[in-house]
Amino acid sequence: MSMHIALVGPIATADIGHLLDGETAHLPVGYYGAPLLVTLIAELLRRGHKVTVVTLSWNMALDWRKPVHAFGHNLEMIYVPMRRRAWQPNGWRLGRIVDLYAFERRGLQYVIEQAAPDVVHAHWSYEFAWAAQQTGLPTLVTCHDSPFVVARMYSRSRLTQSLYRWIRVGMAWYVLRRAPCVSAVSPYLQAEVQALCKHPVTVVPNPLPPSLFDKPGQPDRHPDPHSPLLAMVANGWDRRKNPEPALRAFAALRIRKPGARFSLYGSDFGPGERAEQWARQHGMADGMEFIGRVPYSRLLGELAAADILVHPALEETFGMTLAEAMAMGIPVVGGASSGAVPWVVGEGGVLTDVTSATSIELALLDLLDSPTRYRAAVFAAQARIRTHFTVDQVADAYEAIYCHLSGKMRHQERASVSVVASLDNRG
Structure with missing residues (x-):
């Protein structure tokens, strides 16, 4: 049964442009950070659903009554303006966190109500979900992070950054306490947010793009023992991403393997x-290539050449980079106590203490110096992704929730009609 689904969340034009008609250069930039949502959108379209995508963009005139629309086959993309600054005034408007994203929520609510979908799927438990709830339409809220964990990770940051995160904890609490239908992207996150919710939280993982599974597996490959290529993807140099031990581990590894290379991606x-500044200050930059933030398609293309993905994050609620690397047969070195990392990785790599550079180095050597161990990790990585995280499996799970929500709403509407009819008959 085809449905009209409104998917509300952070989506960048650069990621969804291939699904839109014509040129996209004139469109707002959208909201960066979640290419995985486009994977889900494409699959819903493939299944015959009508999809309305609603996102925010900072490079628009600040008038929520003037959203920007773009179209594709069975697809409408709607951009709502977002204030650029969180604390400082934006013209005569307050910073967006000062009024709890009230301006943005009003615009989101307006366009969702105008679209009149059968069901709304809101991603992240903050402004997008709050606006979706304000419409009164049947809504699924998908959590992608733990508000309390994120706030605690930023507790040592500058005051405004820490306060910003704790205010968003309050927003998430308000949203989740009112949400009748909530999903989380891992069992770890399910346990983290369940206490905030009045109803059971369902686990539906993030989807992997089908193109990753088109790449032939290479179970017999093994990295050059003298010049392995490592890769790391991390957006942000902060406590949660924990990059320093990984860079120290690579510097130590390079003493043993002088030809080793380390490609580093992300903001x-x-x-x-x-x-790079930190690495050069500590005399550790040799062999490191500081690439930074690149388009998603380029990242996947270059990541495919890596022998091992190093993932030193202290906490992940899923870890898309982990799953993407594993789908391409790249083993992972990740944290044994890093949230959902052990659940995602399984036997597809080595789990270790990522606060210790020595432990990370030993985990790398465990894979690099044992062809048998390496091949087993390659096989296990691809097998785990194919059995747990394909877009077909994820879309099936979400469709079941959508049908339940829309069916429940139709039942309530029929009940309301029956009550009204009964009252009319009495009159």
Whole structure:
């Protein structure tokens, strides 16, 4: 049964442009950070659903009554303006966190109500979900992070950044306490957010793009023992991403394997950015290539050449980079106590203490110096992704929830009609 689904969340034009008609250069930039949502959108369209995508963009005139629309086959993309600054005034408007994203929520609510979908799927438990709830339409809220964990990770940051995160904890609490239908992207996150919710939280993982599974597996390959290529993807040089032990581990590894190379991707990891500055200050930059933030398609293409993905994050609620690397047969070195990392990785790599550079180095050597161990990890990585995280499996799970929500709403509407009819008959 085809449905009209409104998917509300952070979506960038650069990621969804291939699904839209014509040129996209004139469109707002959208909201960066979640290419995985486009994977889900494409699959819903393939299944015959009508999809309305609603996102925010900072490079628009600040008038929520003037959204920007773009179209594709069975697809409508709607951009709502977002204030650029969180604390400082935006013209005569307050910073967006000062009024709890009230301006943005009003615009989101307006366009969702105008679209009149059968069901709304809101991603992240903050402004997008709050606006969706304000419409009164049947809504699924999907959690992608733990508000309390994120706030605690930023507790040592500057005051405004820490306060910003704790205010968003309050927003998430307000949303989740009122949400009748909530999903989380891992069992770890399910346990983290369940206490905030009045109803049971369902686990539906993030989807992997089908193109990753088109790449032939290479179970017999083994990295060059003298010049392995490692890769790391991290957006931000902060406590939660925990990059320093990984860079120290690579510097130690390079003493044993002078030809080793380390490709570093993500914000703060570009040429001259914080990661390179730190590495050069500590005399550890040799063999490291600071690439920084790149388009998603380029990232996947270059990541495919890596022998091992190093993932030192202290906490992940899923870890898309982990799953993407594993789908391409790239083993992972990740944290044994890093949230959902052990659940995602399984036997597809080595789990270790990522706060210790020595432990990370030993985990890398465990894979690099044992062809048998490496091949087993390659096989296990691809097998785990194919049995747990394909877009077919994820879309099946979400469709079941959509049908339940829309069916429940139709039942309530029929009940309301019956009550009204009964009252009319009495009159």
